[in-house]
Amino acid sequence: MLDSLKTGLRAAIKKIVAADGVDEDLIKNLSNDVQRALLQADVDVKIVIAVTKRITERALEEKPPPGLPRKDHIVKILYDEVAAMLGTDSEFDFKAGKLTKILMLGIQGSGKTTTSAKLAMYLTKQGYKVGAIGADTHRPGALEQLRTMCERSHVSVYGDAKSKDPSDIITAGIKQFEGDGLDILLIDTAGRHKEEGELIEEMRRIAKVADPDLALLVIDGTIGSQCGAQAAAFHSAVRVGGIVMTKLDSTAKGGGALAAATATGAQVMYIGTGERVDDIERFSSTRFVGRLLGMGDIQAVLDMAKRLGEEADTDRLKRISGGKMTIEDFYSQLEEMSKGGSLRNMVESMPGFAGSVKDGQLDNLEERVTKWRYIIQSMSGDEKGAPDVINASRTKRIARGSGLGEHDVKELLKNFKNSKGVMKASRGRQMQGMLRKMGLG
Numbered sequence: 067m068l069d070s071l072k073t074g075l076r077a078a079i080k081k082i083v084a085a086d087g088v089d090e091d092l093i094k095n096l097s098n099d100v101q102r103a104l105l106q107a108d109v110d111v112k113i114v115i116a117v118t119k120r121i122t123e124r125a126l127e128e129k130p131p132p133g134l135p136r137k138d139h140i141v142k143i144l145y146d147e148v149a150a151m152l153g154t155d156s157e158f159d160f161k162a163g164k165l166t167k168i169l170m171l172g173i174q175g176s177g178k179t180t181t182s183a184k185l186a187m188y189l190t191k192q193g194y195k196v197g198a199i200g201a202d203t204h205r206p207g208a209l210e211q212l213r214t215m216c217e218r219s220h221v222s223v224y225g226d227a228k229s230k231d232p233s234d235i236i237t238a239g240i241k242q243f244e245g246d247g248l249d250i251l252l253i254d255t256a257g258r259h260k261e262e263g264e265l266i267e268e269m270r271r272i273a274k275v276a277d278p279d280l281a282l283l284v285i286d287g288t289i290g291s292q293c294g295a296q297a298a299a300f301h302s303a304v305r306v307g308g309i310v311m312t313k314l315d316s317t318a319k320g321g322g323a324l325a326a327a328t329a330t331g332a333q334v335m336y337i338g339t340g341e342r343v344d345d346i347e348r349f350s351s352t353r354f355v356g357r358l359l360g361m362g363d364i365q366a367v368l369d370m371a372k373r374l375g376e377e378a379d380t381d382r383l384k385r386i387s388g389g390k391m392t393i394e395d396f397y398s399q400l401e402e403m404s405k406g407g408s409l410r411n412m413v414e415s416m417p418g419f420a421g422s423v424k425d426g427q428l429d430n431l432e433e434r435v436t437k438w439r440y441i442i443q444s445m446s447g448d449e450k451g452a453p454d455v456i457n458a459s460r461t462k463r464i465a466r467g468s469g470l471g472e473h474d475v476k477e478l479l480k481n482f483k484n485s486k487g488v489m490k491a492s493r494g495r496q497m498q499g500m501l502r503k504m505g506l507g
Contacts, residue, residue, distance in 0.1 A: 074103025075148070075359055079141055088136045093125040100144065109151075110294055117147050145359060149351040158280060158308060158335065160194060160250055167240075167251045169276055171269060171300050172284035174257035177312035179208050181284050181338060182254040183215030184346040185310075188336075190219045191344075194249040199239035200225035201232040201272065204256040212254055215343055222246075232256065232268065233275045240276075253278070266303045273304040280307045282335065285326045287313045297326035308335035311349075393450040396482050397442045437470055438478045444468040453479060 078099035085092050097118045104114045121143055130139030160166050168185075172178040179202065186196050198221055200209035209225040216223050224239035236253060243251060253276055256268065273281070283297055283306045300306060309326050311334055326332075334349045442450065444467030449456055456464070456479065465472045 071103055071107035074106060075100065075144070078103065079144070079359060082137055082140055085137070088140065090126065093122060093140070096125070096140065096144070097122045113151065117151060121147050141359070145355055148359075149355045160189070160192075162194065162249050165248055165251060166280065167253065167276055167278045169253050169273060169278035169281045169304065170255055170284060171281055171304060171306070172257050173265075173296060174205065176257060176284045176286045177338060178202075178257055178284040179205075179212050179254050180215065180343075181310050181312055181336075181346070182252050183212060183219075183221075184338065184343055185282075185336065186216050186221040186252055187219035187343050188346050189250050190221060195247060196221050196250045196252065197243045197246065197248045198223045198252040198254065199236055200254050201235045201239070202254055202256040203230050203232050203235070204258045208254070208256075218343055233271050236272060236276050262299065266299055269300065269303040278304075281305060282308045282310050283326065283330065283332070284310045284312060287311045287338075294326060297330045301330045301332075306330040306332045308332050310334075310336045310338065312338035391482075393442055393445060393453050393482060397439070397450070434477070437468075437474050438481075440468040441465075441470060441475055441478050453482065 078096055081099065082088075082092070082096060100121060101114055101118045104117065105111065124143045124147075125140045128139070128143070130136050134142075170178050170182050172181075179200075182198060186198055189196050196219070198212060198216055200212045200223055202208035209223075209227055212225070213223045222243075224235075224242045226235050226238065229235050232255060239253075240251070253272075255272055256265070258265075281300075281304045283300055285297065297306065297309070309330070309332050326334075334351075334354075336346055337349050337354070339345045339347055441464060444464050445456075449460065449464070456475075461472050461475050465475050468475075
């Protein structure tokens with residue numbers, strides 16, 4: 067999805083990772099690359115200038131938390147700013163037993179009726195009892211389309227093909243569903259009108275009658291920054307509480323999502339991912355921007371960065387970055403990784419590694435790390451601090467104490483020595499090198 071934006075942002079990150087060091091020129095080049103990628107994605111120029119200015123200022127002025135290399139901190143800044151354009155993840159919740167009315171807004175061709183049916187199925191699968199009202203009186207066949215698509219999820223649809231007044235249809239529909247014990251009522255509206263002003267005025271009248279708990283604006287992902295004007299117009303009539311992006315395939319530029327979110331201050335809540343009625347998912351800025359940047363779901367990395375900032379041992383970090391790591395430091399790194407979840411989740415969350423390591427290799431690595439913990443716990447304080455003192459007799463004793471073989475102890479010592487040198491490199495290359503030494507490269 068959003069191929070041009072994805073390609074541009076990933077290329078910018080590669081330059082950061084490949085650079086020998088971070089200086090002002092590198093940061094300015096990054097800002098220019100990001101600016102170009104966003105403009106090519108048809109993001110509004112004012113938004114682009116504001117975002118790239120913040121990226122530059124933060125990258126130049128902010129100090130990374132202890133333990134997080136400056137390159138990684140800059141990548142995190144880029145992530146923060148792109149995610150902020152899309153809004154934070156929505157916290158709007160539906161409550162069973164309490165009727166929530168959702169008003170669906172959008173111009174003709176945005177996929178509003180299809181999205182209404184998709185959302186009906188999605189919410190039904192979540193365990194909610196859902197009903198729908200077809201109040202689009204301008205597009206022939208809209209009511210029949212909604213009924214046909216909602217049949218698969220057994221969602222009842224109310225409509226009146228003879229009526230030309232959407233307010234009357236909505237009033238009658240709400241009354242029709244009274245006593246049915248609905249949790250959610252979706253109201254599909256018109257998107258076509260001779261004049262935009264008339265359409266917006268119609269939305270005002272509908273909103274007054276429907277009194278919705280949430281207004282969702284459906285935006286076509288293939289449309290660029292002009293979505294901002296559309297979103298602002300709807301928002302002036304009905305307070306938009308959330309955005310649904312449709313048609314997010316390789317032809318989508320992405321500017322529409324950013325422009326609509328900025329114009330309304332609303333979060334992107336759902337995204338359409340295909341043609342089928344069940345091709346819709348709850349939007350997560352973390353996952354979405356992580357995909358754009360080629361970082362998988364980077365929440366584990368963000369959590370680790372936060373922990374490092376809060377818990378980092380400065381002396382230990384200096385030893386590690388200086389290539390003077392002890393076995394105890396190595397052990398603390400293993401423990402730190404385990405806090406973020408399994409090594410599988412951690413490796414797949416690292417920039418450039420999403421999907422690149424096979425399941426069998428990860429299983430093998432996790433088994434070895436478990437063994438290494440037992441081995442390290444069987445070492446004396448002197449051996450952990452200065453592993454060079456570990457000779458043949460000590461290797462035998464450590465193996466007996468851990469319940470493992472001497473070859474396991476030797477394997478740990480070999481990987482420890484390899485990783486000491488790798489730790490001096492940037493974190494991206496460090497992780498690649500370390501995994502390669504472990505037989506995963």
